[in-house]
Amino acid sequence: MKSKIIEGFSKLNKEEKINWLTKQYGGGSEGLKNILTQYWNHNADLQKLHDEFAENTISNFYLPYGIAPNFLINDDIYVLPMAIEESSVVAAAAKSAKFWLNKGGFKTKLLGSTKLGHIHFMYKGDASKLLQWFKIHLKEKLIKQSMDLTKNMRMRGGGITNIELVDKSNELENYYQIKGSxxxxxxxxxxxxxSCLEQFSITFKAEFQKSNIFDEEEKNNFQIIMSILSNYTPDCMARAEVSCKIKDLRDDISISPEEFAWKFKQAVEIAEVEPYRAATHNKGIMNGIDSVILATGNDFRAVEACAHTYASHTGKYTSLTHCEIKNDRFRFWIDLPISLGIVGGLTNLHPLVIASLQILNNPSAEKLMQIAAVAGLAQNFAAIRSLITTGIQKGHMKMHLTNIINQLGATEEEKKTILDIFKEKTISYHLVFEELERLRKENNVKER
Structure with missing residues (x-):
């Protein structure tokens, strides 16, 4: 057991890390080493760039990078770059794009761009006194003493938009916030x-301790706990929607537009009231959003956290999308809280991220937010469309069939035959396995 504990792992070079890992966790065989090294990039400069994105890097983990074409968004045609490993996501997005292409496409708008951060602190004293001191003295000081940090952002039209004192002591004893927008x-x-919040904290602490408003007991019972941004940004919001006359909701199966619209609306309303369904419903939405987020070098974990928090903001987990039928028109939309960037992070470093932004016509951050919302709405439309008509498995398992065949080690000739056999048949791992075994036995008999 002690041999598996290592000091100074981060100081080893990549080859040394892999050799140690192979010896301790790979049984000493070359198999693990070969797997890890075969995914190195042959371009040494590019590999060095990847190695420096994170810590203790030993290899690259690749995801498929696909394109969903024909998205009509605000009267412009886009193709969406999507990085995702799940079968049918890109195909479903493209199918939705095609469905809405001659029905006006997707319309988007920005509903807000405010991001938030907080100083979380404990104060045992008179809340009204703290609030008055904050308004008269502290708020202006916080802004003034962070001006060096905000200078460049202010030159670009951004910066601090508001600072508030929030009393949360009814939820946790003595708990307050400085909320920065x-x-x-x-x-x-x-x-x-x-950086702004940490400067706020320094100013706040210094000003509080030297103030003659508070007595020694209040000063002794004041403690800043932490200063950190929030990934929940309900005022940084993009909307994407589609709409058309009900009679234009003609599908390629035997269901009337009226029945399609009614069943679709019922499916969305079920997700609005039933958390068990909403979780899967929203997961599908995030399939589309996350794949665009990954392709553009943004933080999909932050986006996920924000979306699911917003889905729960009423006190019950619910659907991120909504549907209405009014005056013989069908309308389907998403209001998505999302915070994205097109500068900083990997956006100017990762070659495929740079390519993705170029493919999207180098959008602003606000435009990218709207594009991501479209990806989520398109994915959800495709999923519900399948659920209320043919069922989800027909399309999904057809896309998954290739993965099953590869897992079973089929040859190229066997792949062609199996794909042909399952054109119209129900697909499952067990059934594909049986067909492949049958095929191999027949071929063995022929060879004899």
Whole structure:
């Protein structure tokens, strides 16, 4: 057991890390080493760039990078770059894009761009006294003493938009916040916001301790706990929607437009009231959003956290999308809280991220937010469309069939035969396995 504990792992070079890992966790065989090294990039400069994105890097983990074409968004045609490993996501997005192409396409707009951060602190004293001191003295000081940090952002049209004192002591004894609101323009803004908050904390602590408003007991019972941005940004919001006359909702199966619209609306309303369904419903939405987020070098974990928090903001987890039928028109939309950037992070470093932004016509951060919302709406439309008509498995398992065949080690000739056999048949791992075994037995008999 002690041999598996290592000091100074981060100081080893990549080859040394792999050799140690292979010896301790790979049984000493060359198999693990070969797997890890075969995914190195042959371009040494590019590999060095990848190695420096994170810590203790030993290899690259590749995801498929696909394109969903024919998205009509605000009267312009886009193709969406999507990085995702799940079968049918890119195909579903493209199918939705095609469905809405001659029905007006997707319409988007920005509903807000405010991002938030907080100083979390404990104060045992008179809340009204603290609030008055904050308004008269502290708020102006916080802004003034962070001006060096905000100078460049202010020159780009962003910066601090508001600072508030929030009393949360009814939820946790003696707990208060300084809530900062920010506009970070084209950057995601995490480093900017956190730097401002930490400067706020320094100013806040110094001003509080030297103030003659508070007595010694209040000063002794004051403690800043932490200063950090929030990934929940309900005032940084993009809307994407589609709409058309009900009679134009003609599908390629035997269901009337009226029945399609009614069943679709019922499916969305079920997700609005039933958390068990909403979780899967929203997961599908995030399939589309996350794949665009990954392709453009943004933080999909932050986007996920924000979206699911917003889905719960009423106190019950619910659907991120909504549907209405009014005056013989069908309308389907998403209001998505999302914070993205097109500068900073990997956006100017990762070659495929640079390519993705170029493919999207180098959008602003606000435009990228709207594009991501479209990806989520398109994915959700495709999923519900399948669920209320043919069922989800027909399309998904057809896309998954290639993965099953590869897992079973089929030859190219066997792949062609199996794909042909399952053109119209129900697909499952067990059934594909049986067909492949049958095929191999027949071929063995022929060879004899």
């Amino acid at each position: 920010f506009n970070t323009q084209d950057s995601m803004g995490a480093n900017f916001i956190n």
